[in-house]
Amino acid sequence: MSLTARQCETAKCPPNQNTLVLFDGQGLSLRITRKTNNKLWLWQYSYNKKRNQMSIGSYNDFSLAEARAERDRLSKILQSGINPKIAKETQVTKEIEASGHTLAHLYKLATDEKIKDPRNPWSTPHIKRISFSWKHLKPLYNYPISDISKKHLREILIEIHNKKPPTCQSVKNLLSVIYTYAVNNEIYPTNLVAQFAKDPILRKPRSDEVEKHPPIPADKLGATYYHISQYKGLVTRHFLFCSGYTSLRVGSLITAQWKNYNEAEGILYIAKELVKNNKAIRCPVPKQMAKMFKEILKVQKTLNKNWNEDCYVFSEDGLKHIARDTPNVKLKYIIERSKLGFQAVAHGNRTVCEDLWEVQRFTDSAINIQQDHSSQTGNQVRDRYKGKDDFFEERSKMIQWTADHIDKEIKNYKKKHIK
Structure with a gap:
């Protein structure tokens, strides 16, 4: 039986299960993880007589109708004799190269690398905290990294600092991850964030300058x-x-x-x-x-x-x-x-x-x-x-x-x- 938009919106994983999978039809399913309550669209298909499964995207990015449309698009690719998973990865690569290395694309690449790091992968809570920091950089999402001047970056960070200094430090840490990725992959020559180490406003505060959580006397x-x-x-x-x-x-x-x-x-x-x-x-x-x-x-x-x-x-x-x-x-x-x-x-x-x-x-x-x-x-x-x-x-x-x-x-x- 096909899913409804209401079912997708309200579905939750039971406390006695780690995951819940809801099936829509033609290989499309919605997987809900109990611990994080994340909802992910998955599509199963056969290629060269072998069963494959690929992610279409999160429920936050794809509604039921949009997930079905993406399934149908991938089905047409499959019918042409091409593995849809490989086609999608190739498409993403081309989009990234065509993007001029915008901050948004580099954010995805850098965070994916950290999440998949076999030695020290980012935890789910840390990924969630990173996503909150990322929202504060929205004015820079579509800027190619080469077009972001130190002055412009400083203005954005100062604005965040004036509202909430601890948040500014978190955003700086995230930016450093992005710039480090860009430097390591020869996309950009230097980590601009490192240049704020001695900035009178943006430098990391000393321990005696950090406002501590008030304890019981x-x-x-x-x-x-x-x-x-x-x-x-x-x-x-x-x-x-x-x-x-x-x-x-x-x-x-x-x-x-x-x-x-x-x-x-x-x-x-x-x-x-x-x-x-x-x-x-x-x-x-x-x-x-x-x-x-x-x-x-x-x-x-x-x-x-x-x-x-x-x-x-x-x-x-x-x-x-x-x-x-x-x-x-x-x-x-x-x-x-x-x-x-x-x-x-x-x-x-x-x-x-x-x-x-x-x-x-x-x-x-x-x-x-x-x-x-x-x-x-x-x-x-x-x-x-x-x-x-x-x-x-x-x-x-x-x-x-x-x-x-x-x-x-x-x-x-x-x-x-x-x-």
């Missing part, structure tokens, strides 16, 4: 977590505590699924594509966090009769994890409602943990791995001489100490202020 730890403990939203409440225990990035923790949690070993496994340091994949789970997981699991199994290990941990029913901005919104609400007199965000928990761990004299390697810093020692040369030890035992003690410390601070606060 050390002397407000007990008060803050006491009021968090009184918040009625179980999932959000537990998320804020677990974030405070582990120092994990919000994105790494919020997307955790039950299949990532090994209760017997006390480990929460972080997806490889979400970490900067491969030694940070195993995150120790303190006893307080394990208890919270049990409470969430009990609620989910009550609400969701089809619960399975693909369900999300930080979710009411397991089907959809809490929104990424929820921890910050709720923490701000709790702090303001309790009149604690400061501002903080969930990401600031990383600063709190790092400060506490340094005072307790845990080793730098254990701290850097738990914080998922790309460098274990702070020096990439020294990193090469380190073994495979992920300091899991010390990190377990470190995180359990943090959970116990927060409990102690809550207890002290209640003694002084709660009657």
